[in-house]
Amino acid sequence: MFRWKGIIFLAVLIGLFIVLGLVFTDQWLEQQLEKTASYMVGARVEFDDLDFSLSKVRLKWQRLQVTDPKHTMTNLFETGESDLDLEFWPLLSKKVIVEDFRIHNFRTSTARKEDGRLSEKEKHEKPNFVIRALSALGGRVQQQSLSSLSTVKKNLNVDSLLKHLNLQSPQKIDSLQRALSADYQSWKTRFASLRIKEDIAQTRASLKGIDLKKIKKLDQLLAALKKIDAAKKKIKDTRQKYMTLKTDFEVQLKRSKEGLRLADDWIKNDYKRARSMAKLPDISLTNIGKFVFGPTLVNKVQTYLGYITTVRHYASKLKSDKPPKAKPPRLKGQDIYFYNPNARPDWWIKKIDLSGQTSDGLALSGLIQNLVSDQRQIHKVTKIHISGENNRKTRLELAGTLNYLGVSPRENFRLDYRHFPLKGKNLIRSSVLSTTAKNGFGKIAARADLQGDTTQLTIQFDAAGLNLLTEIKGRKTTEIQRILGQTIDGMHRLDLSAFLTILKGRSSLKVKSNLDRQLAARLKSVVGERVNKAAQKIRKEMDARLQPQREKLARLISTNEKQLKDQIASYQQMLKEQQSAADRKKKEIETRIAREKNKLGKQLKGLFK
């Protein structure tokens, strides 16, 4: 039954496999971990000297570098020697349970020797609601940035602008006009085919034919009454037709009105697009903060919220009871996760002890608890607490909670960073100028609350003892750049409050700062006038092109509507007249019939006397 040669071959093969395993496991594991982590982060993750000991069930490495996906020559963070103790038996159930994870020499924003960018093939985008909403906000904020102020042209070439804009309203108005013309034509046909006028004429003739003066006898009166009743019935039927026509026509009237409103919207939209293409900024007191700090703020927020939502992406991936059917590559299939409340999670790092320093040299220590694949299985939320301080009174505290126990995921973070030196820090960075602090200390208090698809973020930044140096960019200094530079450099204190809200995919950013008032007046006097002139020029040219068409449409609607409305009113009038004529005649006949009956009654009484 057994093939002994086969058994020997297998034994040799297993032996070889064990030997190769001992030699290459670390290398293989390092590659696998790097590949998976890079895929999750979106930039290269590298382990140095990874060592896995099966006998001690321990994993350790000498160095870990996680590239910042936005600046791939910088590490988001890197660690020194780190090790983690694993539980053995869960590994056989494909579960990774880490009792203790010790990270030493944790450092942020360290320089990389090699670019950590992933190739296009390796990249894996995970668009989520925050990134989507913030990308849109980023676009809007970019339009209202310092560079947009300096690009407002004195002499705007509206012709060329409108040529490139490809106005959409003329075409739309044209097709609406054609549709309405067809509608009116069909209404006219319907009016004619209903023959209301003819019906009324027929009734009128039949009523006219009843000459009461010529009628002498009772039976003639009764016959006339019958004719009148028939005429009245005809009037009733015609009225019914008229009423249906009138009701339907009212719908048409509404449609025409709506059409006109739509045309106005299309024109408005074209105007908005033209303004946006001309890059005309909206300078108001509330917008100055956005102009100056908006792009930098949105960029930073996008980065940090991006990390949070990546965590959420992987945490909620396992929550779906009925995962949607995917279209995996051939022979790969789709992995289905089975939630079991009584089982241990797929992976669980119970505790991460962290020690290290920031790029400013601030000594850090932190504790992260219960980082887990599915919080519902341990009934605990993930808690993060990192703090640090130095003898120069600089203090940092970051606390956060990731809560995926409920139906909608919740994350909240609180950052308190006090008395940190600003020397050498780039406070404003744009394509037109760059401001660096020569001196000063800053304080940041930030709070981020994410629940479901709602995000609220508040940032309060205060800087004191400032000495700023602004460097103007570009070959030629513009007046706007000069004003900006002067105002910013004259500041010794800066306070900034930013409020960011994302609600159902829509984001809004409000920025207030003490720079607003100082800049607003000066900028308005220079840029405001230029913006207004350019806007007026665009409006005038667009009106010249679009208004005639809009008026033509309005004329078409009003002419046809008037014509049809008049016709309806004339029908109503005719029907009313015929109705009252019929009623009058009927009453007269009925009176005469009553009189005749009386006469006959008296005659009968005379006979029996």
Added chain:
Amino acid sequence: MFGLDLLAKLFKILRSEDSPNKIAFGFVMGMIIGLTPLWTIHNLILIVLIVILRVNIGASLFGYIIFGMLAYVLDPVFHSFGYYLLVDVAVLHGFWARLYQIPVVALSHYNNTVVIGSLVSSIILFIPVFFAMKYFVVWYRRVVDPKLQKLRIVQIFKATKFYRMYEKIKIIGG
């Protein structure tokens, strides 16, 4: 050449001295390996069984090649069937969830739609294919092979330069 090689392999298996049972058993084992993704625990067990048991290894290889090609074509069907078993059949959810917690079983990757879809399909096919193959071997040996060997065309073909060359190439190519 691949098709011819495959046909030659089949004839070699059918005319080997192994019993129809061994050939059929080897063939169905190869079928499971071919239909399901290769790097799974059950395939490892099957490979071990093929090596240590006296089944026809050639038949296993033949089954693997034939059903391996078929698996590529049937992949969307296996994915849909696997998704149906893992997700749509609510009665089985508890079973899968319990299975997921059993050591080693969890490593078998059964929670993958293609793995479970193709594995269940091959288990369903196991007995019918086994008996069909067994019957085919018996029938071939009893009815077809004697007739085939007597056929003039086979004898002529075997005597041709082309066949001799093919035999040589086969030997050189291993």
